Structures are given as C-alpha cells and as structure tokens.
Amino acid sequence: MFSFQCSVNREVNTLIEHVNQVDVTEHSKLKSPPLQTARVIGHVTATMKHPSMHGLKLVxxxxxxxxxxxxxxxQLAIDPLGARQ
Known part of the structure; x- marks a missing residue:
C-alpha cells in the first residue's frame, strides 16, 4: 500500500508541475473557456425571474x-443540477 501511495503522490506532483508550466494564453485556442473552480457561498431569492428561468436556482x-x-x-450563477441543496 505504501509504495502505491508514493506512486500516486509522484503522479499527482508530476501533473501539478505540468499544469503550472502550461502557458495561460493557450486557453485562447480552445473552443470553450477554461474550467474555473468556485465555492458556493450563498443563494439568491428572486421575487421575479424571466419565464425561461422558472424552477432554476440562483447561487x-x-x-x-x-x-x-x-x-x-x-459571481451569480444558475444551478440547474441543484448542487446547493
């Protein structure tokens, strides 16, 4: 188990080093924006929403x-999957 754990740690460290070396301007070549991680810090109660947003939660x-x-x-975002329940 210990050797497996060391191997996993080595792979993770290699991946982190690779990510740190990636040129951030490379994302402009992608068709979609790069992934941005975020933490849900609250929810929004809206008294009025556009009809297309009926049933969707805002976080x-x-x-x-x-x-x-x-x-x-x-930032304000739509939570269509109900991740903040």
Missing part, C-alpha cells in the same frame, strides 16, 4: 485560484 459563487483561495469578485 452566489466565489471563484478560487489554483490554491483554493478566493480569486476575483463573487
């Missing part, structure tokens, strides 16, 4: 940097 997200520290200002 307040705090974007996180690579170290899971707050990055940028909080």
């Amino acid at each position: 307040v997200l705090q974007p996180l940097d690579i170290n899971n520290e707050p990055d940028e200002f909080p």
Whole structure:
C-alpha cells in the first residue's frame, strides 16, 4: 500500500508541475473557456425571474485560484443540477 501511495503522490506532483508550466494564453485556442473552480457561498431569492428561468436556482459563487483561495469578485450563477441543496 505504501509504495502505491508514493506512486500516486509522484503522479499527482508530476501533473501539478505540468499544469503550472502550461502557458495561460493557450486557453485562447480552445473552443470553450477554461474550467474555473468556485465555492458556493450563498443563494439568491428572486421575487421575479424571466419565464425561461422558472424552477432554476440562483447561487452566489466565489471563484478560487489554483490554491483554493478566493480569486476575483463573487459571481451569480444558475444551478440547474441543484448542487446547493
């Protein structure tokens, strides 16, 4: 088990080193924006919503940097999967 754990740690460290070396301008070549992790820090109660948003929940997200520290200002998002229940 110990050798397996060391092997996994080595692979994770190699992956982290690779991610840190990636040129951040490379994402402009992608068709979709890069993944941004965030933490749900609250929910929004709306007295009026556009009819197309009926039944969808609104949440307040705090974007996180690579170290899971707050990055940028909080953002409003639609939570179609009910992740904040």
